[in-house]
Amino acid sequence: MTDARAIPRIPEQALYSTAHNKLPVSDSLGLERHVAEMEGIKLGPVPRLRIPPAPVLLSRRTDSVSFTYEGPVQNVFSLGPFGMAPWGSTSNFTDPAAQWIWATAGAAADAETYIEYRFQYIYNNPTGKIIRATVHVIADNVGFVFLNDETVGKTSGGWKSFNYPKFNVTIQPGSNLFEFPSENVGSNLNPAGILVAVKDDESKAVLFRSDASWKTGSFAYESGVQDVFALGRYGMQPWGSQSSFVDPSAVWIWPNSSAVTRAEVYILYRIQYLYDNPTNKTIRATVHVITDNSWGLCV
Ligand SMILES: [Ca+2]
Numbered sequence: 288m289t290d291a292r293a294i295p296r297i298p299e300q301a302l303y304s305t306a307h308n309k310l311p312v313s314d315s316l317g318l319e320r321h322v323a324e325m326e327g328i329k330l331g332p333v334p335r336l337r338i339p340p341a342p343v344l345l346s347r348r349t350d351s352v353s354f355t356y357e358g359p360v361q362n363v364f365s366l367g368p369f370g371m372a373p374w375g376s377t378s379n380f381t382d383p384a385a386q387w388i389w390a391t392a393g394a395a396a397d398a399e400t401y402i403e404y405r406f407q408y409i410y411n412n413p414t415g416k417i418i419r420a421t422v423h424v425i426a427d428n429v430g431f432v433f434l435n436d437e438t439v440g441k442t443s444g445g446w447k448s449f450n451y452p453k454f455n456v457t458i459q460p461g462s463n464l465f466e467f468p469s470e471n472v473g474s475n476l477n478p479a480g481i482l483v484a485v486k487d488d489e490s491k492a493v494l495f496r497s498d499a500s501w502k503t504g505s506f507a508y509e510s511g512v513q514d515v516f517a518l519g520r521y522g523m524q525p526w527g528s529q530s531s532f533v534d535p536s537a538v539w540i541w542p543n544s545s546a547v548t549r550a551e552v553y554i555l556y557r558i559q560y561l562y563d564n565p566t567n568k569t570i571r572a573t574v575h576v577i578t579d580n581s582w583g584l585c586v
Pocket residue numbers: 427428471472473477478479
């Protein structure tokens with residue numbers, strides 16, 4: 288149960304040795320193919336790589352987009368307009384009508400820290416043309432700006448400064464998904480919110496601003512999941528009960544029903560469980576895991 292085995296792969300040195308270093312480094316699949324061919328291994332056709340365009344390419348694209356909100360979403364809470372306490376009006380924010388929003392009510396006074404909320408807004412550009420615009424954002428405390436699944440930039444504070452974060456973006460024709468994954472920081476409950484306005488660079492008109500119509504995303508299972516098989520309770524063979532596992536009612540599971548006696552090796556399964564915390568408070572917890580054979584944990 289302790290023999291962690293590495294998944295075999297082509298050593299990195301082989302990919303970047305002198306013989307191959309004229310190949311485009313970004314095309315790692317091509318590199319692996321090239322190495323395989325040099326070693327006399329026949330491979331099937333290369334699947335088309337889906338490489339997201341770099342931001343510079345995005346600004347030239349004029350194809351229509353139709354993004355939708357990501358995951359199950361709920362409405363945000365509007366905390367109040369620009370100028371409100373505790374943030375004040377020192378920043379001289381570009382749009383005084385923008386509202387501070389957060390995922391929990393009362394966040395202008397107190398909000399949990401280190402919980403990431405993904406604030407979302409879909410802007411429909413009906414013009415049939417791209418719009419060059421500027422995203423103005425003040426975050427209490429930190430986060431990112433994403434546009435149509437691409438990272439635009441990082442946010443951090445700004446309510447005390449004229450120099451709060453601003454980002455140039457290109458809005459495509461169609462439904463554009465703006466996302467602001469944000470989190471409050473600190474060792475105790477403290478104020479949290481984000482304030483956003485997006486302005487057309489040419490007309491200087493506000494295209495949209497943060498208000499109660501925004502959504503905040505929560506987590507969902509990733510697509511394509513299927514049920515696991517229950518193999519039997521803790522204590523069962525071949526694993527036994529020597530570990531004195533914390534919960535004897537826990538059940539051994541695996542994606543394959545015959546895994547007690549026989550399971551494929553070197554296949555990485557992503558086993559997921561969605562825990563819905565109904566308390567509206569942070570829960571500090573310990574994860575107890577026994578795995579045959581090796582594992583990693585994402586929360
Ligand atoms: Ca804060």
